[in-house]
Amino acid sequence: MALDKNQIAKRIAQELEHNTYVNLGIGIPTLVANYIPEGIDIEFQSENGVLGMGPFPFEGEEDPDLINAGKQTITTLDGAVLFDSAISFAMIRGQHVQLTVLGAMEVSEKGDIANWKIPGKMVKGMGGAMDLVASAQNIIVAMMHTNRLGDSKILKKCNLPITGKNCVKKVVTNLAVLEITEDGFKLSERAPGVSVSEIIAATAANLIITGEVPEMII
């Protein structure tokens, strides 16, 4: 079975390292916060100006002055801090935030990412994504393997205007975990019950496959 969005988030949560600062993008990445493994201490940064972001508030306790970058109501945890947008991006550009998890429309085998514009059709803007990908030490993309038309979002080269060059390190999709190596995408895990040939069929880039590809443990 291909993973659902929550399972993609759950798989990415396994990448979280103890005592690190992490920025989660809009969409599937936001869900990662729900699956932090036991014993791992993480502080989540949201680029609109909060570090130490907590879960969604209880019903009736929503505060319009406390939102994340996806404009969702949130809470803060003990030790949290609030700041302006320039300080926030100082944390990001200055590489104080160690991991960024982003959604994407396309990822190339060189680690280029496109997620802000479809010329003539959809222009939402890049938000903080260009700053995040320009500087983060580690960037993981969370996305569906194919778009609504069934076309692969994993490509040799991005067709859409890119958000950043040579920056993505790993991609977790509903079908697979792919690492970006100097030689391109390495298929390192497959979704439970999804075969290697199904993944190859859904991918418009070469996949480096060495030996048996293990199933993800979700």
Next chain:
Amino acid sequence: MINKFVENIELALDGVKSNMTFMFGGFGLSGIPENIIKELSNREVDGLTCISNNAGVDEFGLGLLLKRKQIKKMISSYVGENAEFERQMLSGELEVDLIPQGTLAERCRAGGAGIPAFYTPAGYGTEVAKDKEVRIFNGKPHILENSLVADFAFVKAWKGDTAGNLIYKGTARNFNPLMAMAGKITVAEVEELYPAGELDPNHIHTPGIFVQRIMQGENYEKRIEQRTTRKR
């Protein structure tokens, strides 16, 4: 104490004209100067260049100015939640300069801090870098970005005093302190206005020197764009 208090919104907006450049604090609908935007949407000013991280939603925030076609150009980082914005942009009615969020924040900060331009890695190798100077520092390419200033900067704070000192609440701070620095005239609207001396100087976020006018805001709607909750 230099008194920045203005009694009403007419005085707060004195000098506002068509074809000016305005900055608006806020992220999404959080921390936007609601009273000032509403008042501007009732005035006959147009041809505006608006610098704001987002463009409001269809019926609220800067969406009100967009609907009346008062905005000629938007300088923003993310405009995803506004159908009218997207329509005007794709049809070419509205000029749009989309820039990375951190670059936008820093361009405002720099504008207020007397720094004309700076290098940043954000946007290198993308459309954003088009026609911009590239320079390599520590082996990494950076692009040159100019600072931004505005004829008026409109900001919203939680608490303020008559000296123009401001304190923000939660993530409603966002771009407000940076834009407050970059306005030739900065107008702050606040939820709670105090006489100078009532706010602890240790707790001020924006020093009053950056604020030319401060007014009492009213009837804050504080719309939530994405109401997300968990069960008890």
